[in-house]
Amino acid sequence: MLILTRKAEQGIVINGNVVLRVLSVDGDRVKIGVEAPRSITVLREELLTEVADANQAAAARPGDRPALPARLRLLDRRIV
Amino acid sequence: MQVRTNLMGVEEVLEISEQQIFAFEPGLGGFEGLRRYALIGEADSPIEWLQSLDNPDVSFALLEPFLFRPDYVFELPDRDAEALGMQEPSDALVRCILTLNEDAEKITANLLAPLVLCRRTHLARQVILQDQELDMRAPVFVGMTAQEQGSTEQVAASA
Numbered sequence: 001m002l003i004l005t006r007k008a009e010q011g012i013v014i015n016g017n018v019v020l021r022v023l024s025v026d027g028d029r030v031k032i033g034v035e036a037p038r039s040i041t042v043l044r045e046e047l048l049t050e051v052a053d054a055n056q057a058a059a060a061r062p063g064d065r066p067a068l069p070a071r072l073r074l075l076d077r078r079i080v
Numbered sequence: 081m082q083v084r085t086n087l088m089g090v091e092e093v094l095e096i097s098e099q100q101i102f103a104f105e106p107g108l109g110g111f112e113g114l115r116r117y118a119l120i121g122e123a124d125s126p127i128e129w130l131q132s133l134d135n136p137d138v139s140f141a142l143l144e145p146f147l148f149r150p151d152y153v154f155e156l157p158d159r160d161a162e163a164l165g166m167q168e169p170s171d172a173l174v175r176c177i178l179t180l181n182e183d184a185e186k187i188t189a190n191l192l193a194p195l196v197l198c199r200r201t202h203l204a205r206q207v208i209l210q211d212q213e214l215d216m217r218a219p220v221f222v223g224m225t226a227q228e229q230g231s232t233e234q235v236a237a238s239a
Binding site for chain 2: 038039040041047048050051053054055056058059060062063066067068069070071072073075
């Protein structure tokens with residue numbers, strides 16, 4: 001892990017093509033600008049963690065398939 | 081080809097076609113090392129199963145969101161469309177991961193992070209939609225009108 005200290009307006013360049021820039025510091029909040037190629041997804045870390053947790057909770061358990069509630073089978077009979 | 085699965089409660093081997101196989105790049109959050117999955121349909125049910133080809137113990141119940149949220153709409157970010165090799169909207173299969181429950185009222189779908197599978201390339205990924213107020217645990221059965229509830233219960237009673 002690389003640890004750096006930055007002041008407002010200073011930047012960090014990752015892999016030659018991702019730039020993090022500290023835009024402003026206000027108390028315990030830091031406004032950060034991210035410039036990255038379009039192909040790179042940029043997300044708040046907690047969002048990734050939430051989705052990973054949700055996926056793990058949703059992963060099917062052995063025996064889930066025969067136990068499907070009957071109402072699920074009826075969904076495609078709704079008129080959409 | 082064959083896939084091993086524990087979905088029935090015991091390990092079984094299913095025969096699947098290449099057409100059912102999708103490569104997830106990146107892997108699903110929480111399951112990053114697992115990349116290849118088979119999409120397996122269910123007779124008499126709109127549910128599909130996403131079965132890991134790398135780990136028989138990992139599978140997910142999927143449901144097309146438009147079946148229970150007809151107004152579900154999202155913008156697929158360009159970077160994801162390009163990474164998936166999408167050329168037109170009909171290339172996309174959109175599926176939401178369900179959290180199952182014996183009590184049907186408690187079944188929820190992750191609308192915030194749908195799976196998008198590309199028919200053309202057989203690439204797939206989970207897309208996290210940032211800008212929308214979508215529920216990661218959206219109830220599937222809340223919101224049906226009384227009439228719809230009545231008719232599904234009639235069908236259930238006669239089934």
